[in-house]
Amino acid sequence: MKKIITTLFFTACLISVLNTRAANTKDTLSYLQSIVANKANYIGQPFSVLLNNLQIQIKHFSPIAIIQEDKNKETATFFSFYFPQSAEEIYLTYPCLRISWQTSLNAATSRSLYKTNNGGGWTQAVVDFYKNAIIKDIDIFE
């Protein structure tokens, strides 16, 4: 009897965790959608404005330098709310925000920050690097 109760208890816990995670993801998505819906408030503003208004904590960043002939121009950055322990956990970083910059940032610096922070960990040094960057556009990657 005890065994049955224990099994039921852990099953209930597991279901609860899954539901919470799904709900969190759903919550995150709807929250990010609200930001995108109000992106006019942030476009042309420094990133710090958005950062200060964010109600969820950024945990991970990943610079995007898509220009083939100049890999040191960071044209956009992914900001996620989960820190992946490995590449296999990258899927948990979605949904995330992709923020394009009005003026490209120095990708050499962000690369260095990415590497020194265990592959994109969010630290004060990273905040300092991005806070003054002017936002060109915001969209969501799911």
Next chain:
Amino acid sequence: MRRLHFLQKTFILYLVLVALNLSCRKLDVVSSSKTIPTEEKFFDAHRSSAKEEAAIVNFLKRTNEKSPFVKLTAQKIGFPIWDKLIMRNVKTTRVMSEGGSGQIQSMANTGSCDIYYIPFVRDSQNHVNAAMIIKAFPTDTTIGYLCDWQYKNLLTRPSDSLNVKKFALFFMRFDYSIFTHKRFIVKDRAIFPTKGHASANEVRLELKTDDQKKVKVNSLYTTCQDYSVQYISCPYIRDYGACYGQGGTCDRCDRCPSVTLYFTECWDEWVDDDMGGGSSGDGGTGGGAVPPSDPCSGDGNPPSGPDAIKHINQSQEKVGALSPPPPPPPCDPGWEPEPEPYPIPDSPQDTTQTPCATAWATATKLNVLYDSSKAAQKLDSIDIAHDTLEHGFTLGEIIRINPYNPLDTGSYGFFTGNIATGTSSSITLEFAYNLNTKALAGNVHTHPAKGYSAQSAKDIYELIGSRLEPKSRIQGNFVASANGGQYAVAVTDYTKAQAFYSTSSQYLDGNNWAENSTLGKDFTDMTKYFKRIFKDSIDIDNLAYEMAMAGVLNERNAGVTLYKRNSSGKFVPLIVKKQIVPSSNGRRTSTIYIRDCNED
């Protein structure tokens, strides 16, 4: 005790004797298995089931028993290719010359005879050097030979100027029949004189091998052979110097003008045995069971003396060759098959292979192109590591186009074009060569340190565009980057590439994938994934870029494969596949990317 010692000695002696006996036996076996009797090889190799062939072979076996000729014949001209013999039944009203004497002998028989032409090939050669001619009359059978070097006999007689062409064509037809040689280098230009093309110093011949005409009129076979002769002129060009093609000869130099003329020669069968004749067992020159000795062997009757050589030289002077090649040695034929071409690139689509097999097969071709063209040596002259501008050069292919079928093109090697300089982000490469002799096979350009090492999105579309052009022989384009990495891209699925080419307006933005296109988003997603993987690598950006590029090419069915040069100097496919990991243990469905088609 003494008795035991004696027994021991005897036993050891017995063992030694047995061992010696066995070892001798083994040697005997090896020795006998290595030697195939000449007669056996002569009569049994290259046989078919034709009755006429069996009759001829039996006749020759009997002749050999009476008067052995096989060993000497094999020594001189090699072995017969029985299954390629030609049989003709002709009327014997004919005119023939005897041996090398040039005396004309007329025969006015009215009966008919069967003539058999049996080609002979030496073990070390890939062309026919002689043909045995057997004439089976109702009352007599004769054996004679035509040897390729005997064409010079005909050169000494101006009245035989047409016959020398037919003589050469007769052998070339056998070469085609046995070895599928269609193209020949005419070494002795006196055979196909270049009177109308005084500056030509290179002559090439191609047989038209389809639709051969054989007309039988009044029991006399007339054979017609269509062929083309290309006369190539390679003058010294001011500001250019000597015109060099492959192997340092003037052949196929792109600055060399060439003229191709088309001919048809017809001959009746009796013309072919111009120098044959003689009864069975007759050892006379050109006739008899043993072939005539060639003039180099010193024991024959040289059919081409100083006069013949003089005639050849005069012919060359008459046509005004700039650098007449020396006449071939008196025992050599005046023509030879062209070297075998490289494999021709696949036509649009090879559907018989798996995508991985195709990718690896293409890798082999790319490595041949890169190595044969000596692209690496050319790159050595560019300071890629420090240069801020792109440099590049084309990769050309030396080709021969079949004058009868422009789609039939053989490849004879690769070369690099001159180095051009572009901007920091682009380069224009021109392929300024004669497209009848050269084809664009690809290009190589550099990527400065500032940019990513592998190909750009624009490079992908440019590759497809050039591959889709009619008659394209593009095999792939290469990039050498400042970090030492080298990459290639090649179309490995023509149909998919064709479809993908039309997406450039959606997916391409300048040199890059359009950031907000679905492909662009996939690319940034994959880059994010691979950055996490290569987070500790010093070259994180380039590694993530190349993997993401490989990923989108595969996932978007671009029909293009990315290759990376490995530490052994070989380009290997870089194929990245998306894999969906199903949800389990509280983990939702996720996506990972794995490398596919790895080297085993």
